[in-house]
Amino acid sequence: MAFLATIASEVMAYMRKVILHPATLVYSLVVLLAGTASAAQPLPWQLGLQPPAGSIAEMADDLHDLLLIVITLISLFVLGLLVYVGIRFRAAANPVPSKTSHHTVIEILWTVIPVVILVGIAVPSFRLLYYLDKTAETDMVIKVTGNQWYWNYEYPDEGIAFDSYMVDEGDLQEGQIRLLSVDYPMVVPENTRIKLLITGNDVMHSFFVPSLAVQVYAFIGRTNEVWIDVPTGAQTYYGQCNQICGVNHAYMPIEVKALPAAEYQEWLKSAREEFAMSTPSPAVKPEAGSEAPIVLASAN
Numbered sequence: 252m253a254f255l256a257t258i259a260s261e262v263m264a265y266m267r268k269v270i271l272h273p274a275t276l277v278y279s280l281v282v283l284l285a286g287t288a289s290a291a292q293p294l295p296w297q298l299g300l301q302p303p304a305g306s307i308a309e310m311a312d313d314l315h316d317l318l319l320i321v322i323t324l325i326s327l328f329v330l331g332l333l334v335y336v337g338i339r340f341r342a343a344a345n346p347v348p349s350k351t352s353h354h355t356v357i358e359i360l361w362t363v364i365p366v367v368i369l370v371g372i373a374v375p376s377f378r379l380l381y382y383l384d385k386t387a388e389t390d391m392v393i394k395v396t397g398n399q400w401y402w403n404y405e406y407p408d409e410g411i412a413f414d415s416y417m418v419d420e421g422d423l424q425e426g427q428i429r430l431l432s433v434d435y436p437m438v439v440p441e442n443t444r445i446k447l448l449i450t451g452n453d454v455m456h457s458f459f460v461p462s463l464a465v466q467v468y469a470f471i472g473r474t475n476e477v478w479i480d481v482p483t484g485a486q487t488y489y490g491q492c493n494q495i496c497g498v499n500h501a502y503m504p505i506e507v508k509a510l511p512a513a514e515y516q517e518w519l520k521s522a523r524e525e526f527a528m529s530t531p532s533p534a535v536k537p538e539a540g541s542e543a544p545i546v547l548a549s550a551n
Contacts, residue, residue: 262383291462292431292489304488305480308464310379317375321368338479386478389446393437397449397456397469397492400499409519411526417502431489436506438517438522442483449475454497460490460505468494480511 291304303312340348394405398414402527415433423429449458451469459466463479485538490505510518 257463260306271512274433276512284350291486292428293461302551304462304486305464305482307379307383307478308462310382311464314375314379318372321372325368329548374471383477384444386476387442389478391439392446392448393439394448394450395437395458395469396495397451397453397458399497400451400503401491401503402433402437403527403550404435409523410528411519411522412528413522413526415471415506417504428489430501431491431504431506433504433506436487436508438508438510438518439481440512441481441485441509443479444480446476449477455494456492456496457494458490458505459493460507461487463490463507465490466493477517481507484513485510517551 282350291301295302300312300315303309338344382525390408393405396403396405400413401417403412404415413435415435415437417430418427418432418434419422421428423432447458447465447467449467449469450473451471454470454471455471457466458469460479463481465479467475467477469475486509488507488509490507492500492503492505494500496503
């Protein structure tokens with residue numbers, strides 16, 4: 252008993268020091284309020300999902316809330332049913348137990364009600380799935396390639412491509428976030444629908460940005476297609492590879508930086524100079540009437 256009392260006193264002291272400390276409470280409230288306002292990254296003491304950004308994320312968030320209500324009601328119903336059965340059919344109240352083995356009404360109910368619930372869930376689910384498939388109605392294309400352990404972003408229509416590495420903790424600047432900030436983020440214009448072509452260059456990776464509700468696997472030799480709609484407002488959205496891809500899996504974050512149209516054009520102008528893709532020289536065609544030399548493969 253003395254041992255348990257000691258443990259209890261230590262736990263209470265820890266709670267008073269850490270949880271009930273005024274500074275901790277103020278910090279927690281600030282973080283929670285900030286998290287519910289415009290957070291696009293995970294925060295300490297955060298509850299629930301990150302605030303949705305764009306129509307896809309909003310629809311996914313609404314579906315999540317609906318399912319949370321449904322599963323809560325089902326859990327409460329089952330709990331109440333268990334309590335009722337435990338009290339109503341306890342041994343003291345039923346010295347002679349019933350031998351009923353079949354009840355038509357109950358069997359119909361426990362078959363029909365789950366079907367109705369599943370159909371009700373299926374309607375918004377399929378609406379969201381079909382909405383995700385509208386990749387043709389986009390304004391621009393970005394190709395994303397997962398590598399061990401960094402991302403490569405290619406803008407095929409602009410002729411630019413660059414690698415994106417996590418900023419080391421010792422090199423972090425003011426405003427940058429540990430384990431989430433990168434040297435070259437994926438820059439996009441605000442209020443834009445963007446098609447993402449996701450592929451891999453070695454092992455399996457996963458492009459995951461919670462605020463934008465995008466999570467797509469990156470396989471070598473295969474290109475997956477998805478789209479996002481970046482809402483209006485200059486904002487930075489953070490994500491990470493969430494597929495275990497090797498020893499540095501935890502160090503390949505994703506940073507998506509949304510800019511106003513004018514600022515995006517300024518960035519694009521400088522990016523064309525810094526990240527221009529090299530184009531191979533066109534093949535030299537033999538002159539008319541001349542035969543191109545034939546070179547045979549050699550085992551040596």
